Amino acid sequence: MGIFMEGKKYKRIFVLVIDSLGIGEMPDSSEYGDIGVNTLQHISESRETFYIPNLTKLGISNLTDLKQIGHQDNVLGCYMKLSERSRGKDTMTGHWEMMGLYITKPFKTFTEHGFPDALIKQLEKRTGRKIIGNKSASGTQILEELGEREINNGELIVYTSADSVLQICGNEETMGLETLYHYCEIARELTMQEQWKVGRVIARPYVGKKKGAFVRTSNRHDYALKPFGKTVLNALKEQGYDVISVGKISDIFDGEGITQINKSKSSVHGMEQTIQIAKTDFNGLCFVNLVDFDALWGHRRNAVGYGDELERFDIKLGELLPLIGEKDLLIITADHGNDPTYKGTDHTREKVPMLAYSKSMKSKKDLKEADTFAVIGATIADNFGVKMPEGTIGTSLLNCFY
Numbered sequence: 001m002g003i004f005m006e007g008k009k010y011k012r013i014f015v016l017v018i019d020s021l022g023i024g025e026m027p028d029s030s031e032y033g034d035i036g037v038n039t040l041q042h043i044s045e046s047r048e049t050f051y052i053p054n055l056t057k058l059g060i061s062n063l064t065d066l067k068q069i070g071h072q073d074n075v076l077g078c079y080m081k082l083s084e085r086s087r088g089k090d091t092m093t094g095h096w097e098m099m100g101l102y103i104t105k106p107f108k109t110f111t112e113h114g115f116p117d118a119l120i121k122q123l124e125k126r127t128g129r130k131i132i133g134n135k136s137a138s139g140t141q142i143l144e145e146l147g148e149r150e151i152n153n154g155e156l157i158v159y160t161s162a163d164s165v166l167q168i169c170g171n172e173e174t175m176g177l178e179t180l181y182h183y184c185e186i187a188r189e190l191t192m193q194e195q196w197k198v199g200r201v202i203a204r205p206y207v208g209k210k211k212g213a214f215v216r217t218s219n220r221h222d223y224a225l226k227p228f229g230k231t232v233l234n235a236l237k238e239q240g241y242d243v244i245s246v247g248k249i250s251d252i253f254d255g256e257g258i259t260q261i262n263k264s265k266s267s268v269h270g271m272e273q274t275i276q277i278a279k280t281d282f283n284g285l286c287f288v289n290l291v292d293f294d295a296l297w298g299h300r301r302n303a304v305g306y307g308d309e310l311e312r313f314d315i316k317l318g319e320l321l322p323l324i325g326e327k328d329l330l331i332i333t334a335d336h337g338n339d340p341t342y343k344g345t346d347h348t349r350e351k352v353p354m355l356a357y358s359k360s361m362k363s364k365k366d367l368k369e370a371d372t373f374a375v376i377g378a379t380i381a382d383n384f385g386v387k388m389p390e391g392t393i394g395t396s397l398l399n400c401f402y
Contacts, residue, residue, distance in 0.1 A: 009383050010358065011327040014274065014286045014320075015376060017095070017249075018313065020294035022337020022350025023064040026083050029349045034089075034337075037348040039298070040064055042341040043310070046303035052310055054317040058332065058355040062366060076321075077357035078400060080367035082333065082375065085393065089349040090163050092199040092225075094335025095252045095289070099231035099377040100392030107164030107199045111136045111346050114160065119196050126186045129156040133169075136160050136345060138300070139204055143169060143214040151209060156183065162299055162338075162346045164199035166191055172205050177219055180205055188223040200224045200251065218263075224254040230389035232377035233257025233287070239386045242284030246273050249287045259284075267292035267309060271316035278323035285380055289335075298338025299345050306340050326360040329383070329401070331376060356401060367400055 022039035029037060044050050044066040052060065052069070059079030061069040086097045088106035096103060110116075114134040124131050130153070132146050137159045150157050150169065157169035166187055170180030180203050188201045201223040208214040234257040236243050243257055247264040255261075262277070264270035267290035274288050290313065297306035317332075324330045337350030351369075354376065374394025381388050382396035 009327075009385075010329040011283055012278075012286065013284075013329045013331065013380055013383060014278065014288065014324070015098075015331045015333065015380075016274070016288045017098075017290065018293055018310075018332065018334050019091070019289055019291045020298045020336055020338035020347065021310075021334035021352065022339065022348055023081060023353050024351050026349055026351055032089055032349040034339075034342070034348040034350070037337055037339040037342050037350055038064060039306075039337045039339045039348065039350060040353075041066065042339055043303050043307045044068060046341060047307050050307060050311070052314040054314045054321060055310070055332075055355070058357055059366070060353060060355060063353050075364055077355065077361050077364055078367050078397075079356070080354050081351045081369045082354050082373050083351050083369065083371050084336070084349070085372040085374070089336045089347045090199070091248075091294075091335055092164065092252055094352075094373060095249070096227055096231065097393075098333070098335070098373040099233055099253075099257075100374050100381075100388060100394055101227055101229055101231060102372075102374075102393045108195075108197050109162065109164050109346075110160045110166075110198075111162050115158070115166065116196070119190060120158070122190055123156075123158065123187060126190070127156060127183050129154060129183075131156050131158045133157045133159040136162065139167065139169070139216060140214075143206055143216070144211055147171070147206070147208070147214045148210055158187075160198075165202055166198050166200075167202045167204050169204045169206060172207050172217060172219065173209075177203075177205055181221060184221065184223055197225075222251040222254075224251060226254045227256055229391050231257060231392070232381045232386070232388065233285075235381055235386040235389055236284055236384060239384070241384055241386070242282040242286075244277060244282065244284070244286040246270050246277070246286065247289035248291055249289050252289065264290075268312055268316060271313060271320065275316065275320050275323065278320060278328075284384070294338050294347075298340050298347070301340045301342075301345065303340040321357070324357060324359060326358070328358055330357045331355070331379075333373070333376060335373075356397075358401065361401055363401060367397065370397075
């Protein structure tokens with residue numbers, strides 16, 4: 001059991017991941033080509049006004065300098081900076097470490113130059129189609145650029161992003177879903193080879209026949225690597241606790257340790273789903289990924305859009321906070337940085353915030369820093385009295401919250 005009596009434990013824990021909300025360089029950031037990066041601070045500097053009263057109440061401006069918001073003496077809970085111990089700066093590494101895994105080899109990314117010729121040639125041979133695209137791109141933009149060509153010439157759009165992914169587009173009417181899924185299975189088989197090993201192969205189906213009319217459908221399918229070991233999510237599920245996924249959490253863990261899946265259409269929708277879940281009675285974890293910050297604004301180097309998205313999040317956070325009761329714990333964090341003012345389009349290796357709040361929290365303070373995201377998973381395991389799986393990292397912060 002955890003270190004607290006049953007009566008003191010939280011019944012429900014909510015972990016919200018604001019995807020890519022970094023708060024400054026790590027000591028090794030320069031090894032990743034990231035110098036002077038600070039996602040949140042640079043968003044603040046890029047705008048005249050920045051209205052995030054709920055994040056402010058939780059201590060966000062005490063973790064990095066914000067132009068519009070000073071240091072807060074009276075905060076609602078605890079706050080600290082977390083560094084990533086694993087090698088890498090991608091979504092899967094950040095989330096897997098959060099739940100206890102230590103990743104020593106970064107997942108392969110092909111952001112700068114696309115996939116190697118040898119892989120493309122094998123994929124062409126196995127699918128019988130000429131590959132087009134083969135670059136890092138927005139899914140909607142690459143459809144506008146190449147969708148007509150794929151349909152008219154029987155070619156195959158393959159692209160990537162800053163994450164460790166290989167994505168394949170297929171028109172549901174001309175190619176068919178089963179064919180698209182088959183091509184993705186081939187790509188997954190090929191990318192199990194060490195030199196091409198990506199975290200996920202993603203089928204990206206769409207409908208429409210011409211530019212301006214293409215629409216991606218909800219029949220996306222992910223062919224993900226399973227976590228290489230058991231995580232806190234497995235430990236919770238095995239002991240009968242609820243593990244509710246919102247957004248792409250289930251995809252990131254390939255369904256491992258998840259008891260309920262909620263797909264989100266947007267980050268605002270993800271918060272609306274979380275608010276509805278907070279109105280239900282469950283016993284365990286609600287784990288939420290809010291991806292728009294990263295996908296729509298960070299990669300596209302749009303600091304204004306990123307700041308606006310944070311303001312929209314803060315409004316929804318204001319609706320969620322009153323639902324966090326005496327027996328609930330809310331943790332807000334991130335999985336890596338993506339400084340929208342930095343060169344290129346890639347993630348940035350940064351420290352991330354951890355804001356913790358419960359209505360019953362007596363201790364409201366700066367917990368300084370931890371050297372791994374895994375303190376989150378360890379705290380959750382400790383709270384529910386489940387054993388951290390073998391080989392995992394992280395120490396609990398539970399006693400800091402009382």
